[in-house]
Amino acid sequence: MNEPTAPGRVGDVRRRNLSLVLDSIAKTVDAKPSRAQLAAGTGLTKAAVSSLVADLVESGLVSEVGLYRDGERGRPGQGLELNSRRGVVGMEINVDYLAVGLVDLAGNLRFHSAVESRNRGMPPAKVMEQLAGLAAEAKAAAVAEGIAILGGGLAVPGLVDEKSNVVLSAPNLHWESEQLNPTSLLEGAPLGVKLSNEANSAALGELWYGGGKPDFLYVSGEVGVGGGVIIGSELYIGPGGSAGELGHIVVHPEGPECSCGGFGCLETFAGQEAIFEAAGIAGGTLGERTGMLLAALRTQEPKATQAVSDAGRYLGVALASAARLMDIEAVVLGGHFAVLGGWLKPSLLASLERYAPGLLAPENLTISRLEHSGTLLGAAGQVIRSVIESPFEFLLASKLA
Amino acid sequence: MNEPTAPGRVGDVRRRNLSLVLDSIAKTVDAKPSRAQLAAGTGLTKAAVSSLVADLVESGLVSEVGLYRDGERGRPGQGLELNSRRGVVGMEINVDYLAVGLVDLAGNLRFHSAVESRNRGMPPAKVMEQLAGLAAEAKAAAVAEGIAILGGGLAVPGLVDEKSNVVLSAPNLHWESEQLNPTSLLEGAPLGVKLSNEANSAALGELWYGGGKPDFLYVSGEVGVGGGVIIGSELYIGPGGSAGELGHIVVHPEGPECSCGGFGCLETFAGQEAIFEAAGIAGGTLGERTGMLLAALRTQEPKATQAVSDAGRYLGVALASAARLMDIEAVVLGGHFAVLGGWLKPSLLASLERYAPGLLAPENLTISRLEHSGTLLGAAGQVIRSVIESPFEFLLASKLA
DNA sequence: CCAATTAGTTTTCAATCTGAACTATATGGG
DNA sequence: CCCATATAGTTCAGATTGAAAACTAATTGG
Known part of the structure; x- marks a missing residue:
């Protein structure tokens, strides 16, 4: 009724095992496993692993990196790793800036580049034009480093339809139902460019390239308060694709009206503007105001400390509810909340302890260290991840070419 | 890192296709599909379906039910259905009653039987003893109807560890870390007895045997306020297995202290006691108090109508937050909330519209019609579902026997 | 320089699906 | 009554794939 549940064919076994082997190589960062180690790790026979690795090497996803002697005696193994001469471009459109990065498969x-850009209210075509300039820089960097670009990911601060490349709504950009053509940013990349949500991408970036526990809630304090839910090392997006809207949890039923039309939403207490x-x-610009706030906090100006403490308190209420509802055991603060982290944490922890005592250990509330590259890494990572999860399709395509 | 991700073997294809065919038969209630129709529906060839169905019939899971002529000409097909001479016993321990039911594979x-029983504070052994009497009734009914019992499901109002059959905590029963031996209730049943949470089972019962949309939040108003989250036709239990705790969402930061140690939880405003x-x-007993409340509502006694209206209002706050956070599009009210449904709905809908305007259409807020059998059906259904999802294991077991 | 040890390949075999040919069973028109 | 047509279901050769075991390759230490 929901998924059409395709029948299992004999060939599906190979699809699955290709992915299993590739994923094992990807997980074993720094270790460069041999075929024999992969066989032991996956439960497959050496024969099967040899055959699978041959396909992966031929397609260019995996490369052999010299010999590897581990034990005392015996033939040394051939080290295997994700090919670092294949890359994906991560891109981000946000309210106040544009950014690109080049991430290799490993x-x-x-490469990383960002520019300030006041995108609020700007027509999508104009923004895309400017972004194309940054993408060109990334392409040039790829050529310089000898990296072939497989595809790209583009994160935007709004709800997107990943299939049709439509931004359904991005209130902070004043965009609504905007058809983008992200693939044109990377002409010729075999996997095209995938559109995704900013908070979700940041959560995935944190999972894959940051302090990645398998289950956590990422809190994104950009202009809005967003969130990304990671469960079992996978992004939970909900049936309609808009899960994680932490900013519109009701934290006070008598609170003020929110831009979403509701009342007492977290965003009205803990959003940047608030x-x-x-x-x-x-x-001033966002950067200037942030600087002023940090300066005021450093001099312990009462209004500033009170504002941040209040935000932390209400964020604690929201997180208590979220943790109880979704059984969340860890939280990572990103964006604006990462910047304010030190000042925010005390009132946040106190509030969590008041509203959900014992539920979230203080050491499970962490601050993202990826800063502004988290979203980029996540946007690119989704494309890398899709290759790791279905390498068979990639093999097919690269055989045709 | 999380799942050990087993390697794909050639035989896995058959496991998957056995499940696919069995699931297709299960989904096609009333239609009794032929092998040819299954082939068309699943995408498998007739040859493969024939071979798979042969195994399923031999194991007793599927039975052939006479001929079936659909078109004008041609050989008629053999109708296939889940064997209604195989059944599972659903059982429920709740605070004020015990219940059992016999559910066939279809x-x-x-058969259904329930008794009132004040189980709060009662030692588990005593409760299990009484439940064994009800289970014996179900076994007798199975013999009378010629049904072979494959296994059972036992739902309790608390957090359980399904693997070790331990009730980790059931505050409303005053149980903590209680080792149960549910399998002894159905001596000889090949699949044993599976322990599960009451609210989750009720949600699954609603999914499989009630108004089952693929995505909804089930709200269980028993003594506590619980919930079960169904996403993509699957139960979401969270990393620790305790997701759906709707009762401890914070609906008012200045609210009273809750039994959980927090403040302003929904349960303090909308729990039965509240x-x-x-x-x-x-x-009086729970039944008597419920009767008094309904009587007071019918005569529009101000205190009663106000109490229920307030409960609905706060339930609306919690549902607004939950819907935003988890992207939930439909809600089913069960238990106490189903009983109060008509009186609760107006304030609940108004509150939802205030706190999350436009998010949940009124027609997507429904009241369960399964009444007290929902939990039973869900508890038994989980066992039935496990067979449908991995018939291969069942085949193996039945071949050994 | 050879025994021991470990890595990786080749070969044979079994499981399982597909596809095509074949058998089985019904309807309806001449 | 009988045969063309149509649909259901079975049988069998062919292809893919991993397991198991035997084999080849490469390295170390005595």
Whole structure:
């Protein structure tokens, strides 16, 4: 009724095992496993692994990196790793800036570039044009480093339809039902460009390239308060694709009206604008206002400390509810909340302890260290991940070419 | 890192296809598909379906039910259906009653029995003893109807460890870390007895045997306020197995202290006890108090209508948060909330519209019609479902026997 | 320099699906 | 009554794939 549940064919076994072997290689970062180690790790026979690895090497996804002697005696193994001469471009459109990065299959950020850009209210075509300039830089970097670009990921701060490349709504950009053509940013990349949501991408970036526990809630404090839910090392997006809207959890039933039309949403207490306003900070670019807020916090200006403490308290209420509802055991703070982390944490932890005592251990509340590259890494990572999960399709395509 | 991700073997294809065919037969209730129709429906060839069905019939899971002529000409097909001479016993321990039911593979409730029983504070052994009497009734009914019992499911109002048959905690029963031996209730049943959570089972019962949309939140108003989250036709239990704790969402940060140690939880506003207290109803059994409340509502006694209206309002706050966070599009009210449904719905809908305007269409807020058999059906259904999802294991077992 | 040890390949075999040919059983028109 | 047509279901050769075991390759230490 839901998935059409395709029949199992004999060939599916190979699809699955190709992915299993590739994933094992990907997981074993720094270790460069041999075929024999992969056989032991996966439960497959050496014969099967040899055959599978041959296909993966031929397609260019995996490369052999010299010999590897581990034990005392015996023939040394051939080290295997994800080919670092294949890469994916991660891109991000946000309210105040644009950014690109080049990530190789092994997960190294090989190039990074960002520009400030006031995108709120700007027509999508204009923004895409500017982004194309950054993408060209990434392409040039790839050529310089000898990296073949397989595809790209583009994160935007809004709800997207990944299949049709439509931004369904991005209120903070004032976009609604905007058809983008992200694939044109990377002409010729075999896997094209995948559109995704900013908070979700950041959560995935944190999972794959940051402090990646298998289950956690990522809290994204950009202009809005967003979230990304990771369960069992997978992104939970919900039936309609818009799960994780932490910013519109009701934290006070008598609270003020929110831009979403509801009342008492977390965003009205802990959104960037709300914090700036409560701290009495106005005017200037986002960067300037953030600087002013941090300066005020450093001098312990009462209005500023109170504003951040209040935000932490209400964030604690929201997280208590979220943790109880979804059985979440760890939280990672990103974006604005990462910047304010140190000032936010005390009131946040106190609030969590008040509203959900014993549920979330303080050491499970962490601050993202990926800073602004998390979203990029996540956007690119989704494409890398799709190859790791279905290498068979990639093999087919590369055989045709 | 999380699942050990077993390697794909050639034989896995058959496992999957056995399940695919069995599931197709199960989904096609009333239609009794032929092998040819299954082939068309699944995408497998007739040859493969014939071979798979042969195994399923031999194991007793599927039975052939006479000829079936559909078109104008041609040889008629052999109708196939889940064997209604195989059944599973669903059992429920709750605070105020015990219940059992016999469910055949096709999902028909063939026998049902319940007794009132004050189980709060009762030692588990005593409760299990009484339940054994009910289980014996179900076994006798199975013999009378010629049904072979494959296994059973036992739902309890608390957090359970399904692997070790331990009730980790059931605060409303005053149980903590209680080792049960549910399998002894159905001596000789090849699949044993599976322990599960009451709210989750009720949600699954609603999914499989009620108004089963693929995505919804089931709200269980028993003594506590629980919930079960169904996403993509599967139960979401979270990393620790305790997701869906709707009762401890914070609906008012200045609310009273809750039994969980937190403050302002939904349960303190909309739990059974809270409603009775606010309505000024005390004394007597649960059934008597419920009767008094319904009577007071019918005569529009102000305290009672106000109590229920308040409960609905706060339930709306919790559902608004839950719907935003998990992207939930439909809600089913069960238990106490189903009983109060008509009186609760107006304030609940108004509150939802205030706190999350436009998110949940009124027609997607429904009241369960399964009444007290929902939990039973879900508990038994989990065992039936496990057979449908891995018939290969069942085939193996039945070949050995 | 050879025994021991470990890595990786080749070969044979069994499981399982597909596809095509074949058998089985019904309807309806001449 | 009988045969063309149509549909259901079975049988059998062919292809894919991993398991198991035998084999080849490469390295170390005595």
